Amino acid sequence: MQDMDIIPGPGLFPAHRCKTIHVVRHAQGVHNVEGDKNYKAYLSPEYFDAELTPLGWQQVDNLRKHVVASGLLERVDLVITSPLMRTLQTAVGVFGGGSYTDRVDGLPLMVANAGNSGRGAISSFNSPPIIAAELCREHFGVHPCDQRRSISDYQFLFPAIETDEDTVWKADVRETTEELAARGLKFLKWLWTRTEKEIAIVTHSGFLFHTLNAFGSDCHPLVKKEICKRFSNCELRSMVIVDRG
Numbered sequence: 300m301q302d303m304d305i306i307p308g309p310g311l312f313p314a315h316r317c318k319t320i321h322v323v324r325h326a327q328g329v330h331n332v333e334g335d336k337n338y339k340a341y342l343s344p345e346y347f348d349a350e351l352t353p354l355g356w357q358q359v360d361n362l363r364k365h366v367v368a369s370g371l372l373e374r375v376d377l378v379i380t381s382p383l384m385r386t387l388q389t390a391v392g393v394f395g396g397g398s399y400t401d402r403v404d405g406l407p408l409m410v411a412n413a414g415n416s417g418r419g420a421i422s423s424f425n426s427p428p429i430i431a432a433e434l435c436r437e438h439f440g441v442h443p444c445d446q447r448r449s450i451s452d453y454q455f456l457f458p459a460i461e462t463d464e465d466t467v468w469k470a471d472v473r474e475t476t477e478e479l480a481a482r483g484l485k486f487l488k489w490l491w492t493r494t495e496k497e498i499a500i501v502t503h504s505g506f507l508f509h510t511l512n513a514f515g516s517d518c519h520p521l522v523k524k525e526i527c528k529r530f531s532n533c534e535l536r537s538m539v540i541v542d543r544g
Contacts, residue, residue: 316542324530326355328385330444346444350414358533359392376495382431390501396426406459413456434486437503439474483510
């Protein structure tokens with residue numbers, strides 16, 4: 300007989316035990332173009348802290364249209380992003396406040412042409428708060444595309460977003476999938492301590508795949524398969540975290 304705990308079907312939980320998250324993989328980065336053809340391309344110093352491609356920015360524009368039209372932009376209380384160029388660009392492009400007007404707005408979320416974007420500055424006006432979190436970065440180590448710029452560079456490029464120095468990336472040691480999954484679970488536990496009820500998260504394919512595989516271990520297999528399917532570039536999925544107490 301099938302275990303009653305994993306029989307699929309509806310469930311009821313008090314609202315205060317639930318938190319809605321909108322999870323986004325970053326848009327196409329320059330490293331993805333060659334890396335999807337040849338994995339060794341991820342080792343190229345040419346892709347240090349990889350920025351978005353022109354196609355990636357088109358994906359950002361399309362997703363922004365969706366979050367605006369659906370009302371999601373107005374519902375989100377907080378945006379948490381990985382502190383790498385491609386995720387920061389995706390986060391501010393999708394959830395930012397639109398075009399920046401000097402001396403009218405506060406600090407811009409992104410200055411003009413950050414990361415060779417060819418884009419104008421993006422305002423923080425009418426935008427949910429955006430914060431960068433080390434815990435939701437991609438695998439640490441070895442791949443230059445996953446190493447990030449100095450804190451001074453980011454303070455100039457993304458003035459309204461606080462970041463820390465990169466103390467975890469190592470040129471000769473790659474974080475294991477087990478270590479990444481453990482870090483992802485730590486991130487989700489930290490996320491639960493936040494007071495915000497509806498949060499957008501902009502992060503990476505590897506981080507999402509290994510974290511959600513670990514986090515979904517108590518799900519019915521059909522639900523876990525749906526949760527853990529690989530994300531496409533700039534794909535958004537909405538989920539609910541439940542505190543089962």
